[in-house]
Amino acid sequence: MINRYYHYICNDIEKELYATILEGLMEYQEKIYFYNKPNVTPTLIGQLFKMVLYDNPRIFYTSTQGYQIGSSFTTLVLKPKYFFPLQSVLELQEWLDECIVEICRPIIRLDDQFSKEIYIHNYLVENIKYSHSAVAQPINAYTVVGTLLENNSVCAGVALSFKLLMDYLDISCIVATGIATNNAGITERHAWNLVYIDDSYYQMDVTWDLLDGQKDWVIKYDYFNLTTQEMYQSRVPDYEYPLCFNQFYNYFVYMNAVVHSPNELTAFVSNQIFRGEKRIYFKYTFDSREMKTKLPRYLRTVPLLGRYQYWINEIMHTVLVMRI
Numbered sequence: 251m252i253n254r255y256y257h258y259i260c261n262d263i264e265k266e267l268y269a270t271i272l273e274g275l276m277e278y279q280e281k282i283y284f285y286n287k288p289n290v291t292p293t294l295i296g297q298l299f300k301m302v303l304y305d306n307p308r309i310f311y312t313s314t315q316g317y318q319i320g321s322s323f324t325t326l327v328l329k330p331k332y333f334f335p336l337q338s339v340l341e342l343q344e345w346l347d348e349c350i351v352e353i354c355r356p357i358i359r360l361d362d363q364f365s366k367e368i369y370i371h372n373y374l375v376e377n378i379k380y381s382h383s384a385v386a387q388p389i390n391a392y393t394v395v396g397t398l399l400e401n402n403s404v405c406a407g408v409a410l411s412f413k414l415l416m417d418y419l420d421i422s423c424i425v426a427t428g429i430a431t432n433n434a435g436i437t438e439r440h441a442w443n444l445v446y447i448d449d450s451y452y453q454m455d456v457t458w459d460l461l462d463g464q465k466d467w468v469i470k471y472d473y474f475n476l477t478t479q480e481m482y483q484s485r486v487p488d489y490e491y492p493l494c495f496n497q498f499y500n501y502f503v504y505m506n507a508v509v510h511s512p513n514e515l516t517a518f519v520s521n522q523i524f525r526g527e528k529r530i531y532f533k534y535t536f537d538s539r540e541m542k543t544k545l546p547r548y549l550r551t552v553p554l555l556g557r558y559q560y561w562i563n564e565i566m567h568t569v570l571v572m573r574i
Contacts, residue, residue: 255424256301271302282328292319304425307410311339313392363447370415375460405457409441422446428487450496453481471501472566502533519552530571
């Protein structure tokens with residue numbers, strides 16, 4: 251279990267630089283100095299600055315978008331851009347502590363890590379508004395304060411907030427970054443998470459569940475605890491993150507909601523109706539590239555289904571049927 255993953259993957263020289271940056275940010279230093287050496291470059295300092303912030307989401311008063319690096323013959327100077335005066339930072343830290351405790355209060359005594367994880371996932375999905383427009387993206391939307399205080403966030407703020415809450419719950423979590431291509435074919439920089447449960451890592455993208463769910467006014471789990479192979483269908487990571495191969499805590503596997511054929515699909519839906527379920531959510535593993543056309547045909551064979559609406563994620567092979 252590794253809580254500061256980026257520190258863990260640094261070599262000895264990088265660890266020293268990482269420690270200098272972390273100390274400087276914790277002390278609210280306006281300028282952080284480094285000796286100018288051949289192996290200490292502005293690019294490396296900028297990379298380590300971001301790694302420190304990904305490992306330490308409580309440092310909310312600057313962001314990966316806010317810094318400058320200057321150089322002279324003998325030194326490099328990192329100048330973080332701080333969003334708040336120091337007194338405001340201290341007040342916000344107190345508020346953040348209270349907020350974390352309040353969010354986690356209902357689950358703090360649970361032993362089941364999956365229950366804790368799904369509770370935090372749902373809290374973020376239900377309470378955060380995603381900033382689609384650049385005009386609506388203040389710089390602290392990239393931090394936990396913009397996300398949890400203002401309920402206004404981008405993917406980095408969501409991923410950092412998820413890690414912050416997982417850290418408090420003593421569940422190891424990594425903020426992952428890379429290039430992602432969404433269902434609309436749009437490619438852009440993105441942040442998501444890896445979470446460590448019962449000796450295995452899982453890939454988690456709260457932001458994409460949030461976006462898909464809020465668009466359709468439902469809670470979705472299409473990107474909840476995926477394998478590396480599943481997640482990397484849509485993204486290229488910046489780093490070599492831990493391999494995720496276990497499926498036990500994948501949402502659909504854990505809920506016993508995976509179907510392997512059209513017959514299993516109709517049987518699963520029928521069983522859910524028999525149990526009185528209005529929300530019928532499952533993952534299909536069989537090859538059906540025209541599921542949007544075929545699903546109504548499958549559902550016509552299900553008795554007592556009644557009126558319904560449905561959503562399909564053809565990339566992740568998930569279907570959500572809501573009975574009306």
